[in-house]
Amino acid sequence: MPSISFLTIAVLIGFLLDQIIGDPRSWPHPVVGIGQVISFLERRLNLGSPQARRRHGVLLTCLVVGGTYLITWAAVWGANALHPLFGLGVSAYFIFSTLAGKSLLDAGQSVMQPLKLGDLSEARLRLSWLVSRDTSNLSVGEIVRGTVETLAENFVDGILSPLFYAALGGAPLAMAFKAVSTLDSMVGYRNEQYEDFGWFSARTDDWANYVPARLSVPILLFAGWLTRMSVRHAYRMWKRDASGHPSPNGGNPESVVAGLLGIRLGGINIYHGKPHHRAEMGDALHPVDAADIVRCRFLVRTATWISLLPALLLTYVA
Numbered sequence: 001m002p003s004i005s006f007l008t009i010a011v012l013i014g015f016l017l018d019q020i021i022g023d024p025r026s027w028p029h030p031v032v033g034i035g036q037v038i039s040f041l042e043r044r045l046n047l048g049s050p051q052a053r054r055r056h057g058v059l060l061t062c063l064v065v066g067g068t069y070l071i072t073w074a075a076v077w078g079a080n081a082l083h084p085l086f087g088l089g090v091s092a093y094f095i096f097s098t099l100a101g102k103s104l105l106d107a108g109q110s111v112m113q114p115l116k117l118g119d120l121s122e123a124r125l126r127l128s129w130l131v132s133r134d135t136s137n138l139s140v141g142e143i144v145r146g147t148v149e150t151l152a153e154n155f156v157d158g159i160l161s162p163l164f165y166a167a168l169g170g171a172p173l174a175m176a177f178k179a180v181s182t183l184d185s186m187v188g189y190r191n192e193q194y195e196d197f198g199w200f201s202a203r204t205d206d207w208a209n210y211v212p213a214r215l216s217v218p219i220l221l222f223a224g225w226l227t228r229m230s231v232r233h234a235y236r237m238w239k240r241d242a243s244g245h246p247s248p249n250g251g252n253p254e255s256v257v258a259g260l261l262g263i264r265l266g267g268i269n270i271y272h273g274k275p276h277h278r279a280e281m282g283d284a285l286h287p288v289d290a291a292d293i294v295r296c297r298f299l300v301r302t303a304t305w306i307s308l309l310p311a312l313l314l315t316y317v318a
Contacts, residue, residue, distance in 0.1 A: 006088050008315040011166050013088075014095030015308055022102030030072075030097050030175065034182045038064055042187060046197045053196040061183060061201050068179035073172040094171035098178045100158030101304045104151060105297050111147045112293040115140065134270040141288040148296045149265050152257035153250050155300050157181055160219070160307050161212040167314035180208045206248050213249035215310075216303075217256055223303035224260040229295075234259030237282045244279035251281065258282025260299060261292050 023029070041063065045056040072094055080087030107130055114122035123143050128135040130150045138146065161181075166174035180201070187194045188202035217238060225231045237259030238252065245251025245266075258265045262285035266278045 006084065006091070007167075007170050008312055010088055010091035010095055010171065011163070011311055011315055012308075013092035014099060014166065015101075015163065015311075017092065017096040018099035018101045019304075020102070022106060023100065030094065031178055031182055034064065034068060034179050035186065037067070038183060038186050042197070046187075046193070050196045054199060057187070057197040058200045060187070060197070061180075061204055064183055065176050065179045065204070069172045069176040072175040076171055091171040095162075095166045095174050098162035098166065098174045100154065100162075101301075104154050104158050105301060108147055108151050108293055108297045108300075111143065112290055112297075115143060115290045115293070132271065134273070137270075140290070144288045144290060144292050145263075145265055145267070147293050148257065148261065148263070149254060151293075151296050151300050152253045152265070153247075155220070155303060156209055156213045156216050156249065156253050159300075159304050160216055161209050163307055163311045164212045164215070164314070165208075167311040177208055180204050209249045213252045216253045219303050219306050220253060220256045220260065220299070223299055223306055224256075226306075227295075227299055227302055229260040229299070230262065231260070233262070233283075233285075241279070241281045245281070246279065251279070255281040257296060257299065261295055262286055263288050263292055 038060070041060050045060055046053060048056070076087055076091050076094070079090040111123055111126045111130070114120075114126065120138075120140065120143070124135040124138055127138070127143055127146050131146050133146065135143070135146065162174050162177055165177040183198075183201035184205035187198035188205060189195075189198060221231050221234060224234055234256050238255045241255040241258070242251035245254060254265050258281040262283070264280055264282045264284040266280035268275050269278055270276075
């Protein structure tokens, strides 16, 4: 494994690569391989009684997360054995592949562009690529709400958490976290197919994001202060609303972002034709419009760069 100074450089390079080039679709991506392994194992393990499926779900999580860690560790170790600079490059590439800073902002931009042009059909379509709710009949305000919720929640899952684990344990731990996140996105659903099989993957994702989700609160508040948003109001919204979110983690960034923007998140979402009420975050201090996506993207970008400093400091004490 690289020395602490090499780890610091690897984290910095991985972060900068993500900010500059994002997620080029033509590049090989380790997460694609993780997803293929999950699909392969799911077809063979998601069988039997509910009790058997729960046991198999634990096995799936252990195999995928443990295997990802060991393979990444071996790749970095082997690269270091050839040359330390090669090891640095491999570590930086793996860390880069776990981050989604630029792609998250690009996703927000992709919804905002047709929305500003008044093309609701295209905005609904592009939002459907980001969320699992039905977007076919959403109003402008609901499209903005869904986009802001995605940016807020994925600031933790796609930026802060992988950066935190990269700083704490290098590329192997960052990739292990990415395996946890990928498992949750593929099998961590409360439906007939995955209710039992995916329960452990979903809980593991909750545990993995627990600390980063709470670190997101001061980081987002500081970013809000730098961008001249209402920090006191946002703090009150966090204290009041965060615990009402169905996720043990999602309420932290979403309530702060709602407070900083002065809008209300949450409410009624449609899933498979059925309405579901999601806990409301924040107060509606002004009507929601496309400008809120602009402000949210700027807030998340600022918070992302703020997150880099504690991550680099963590590489010295980890």
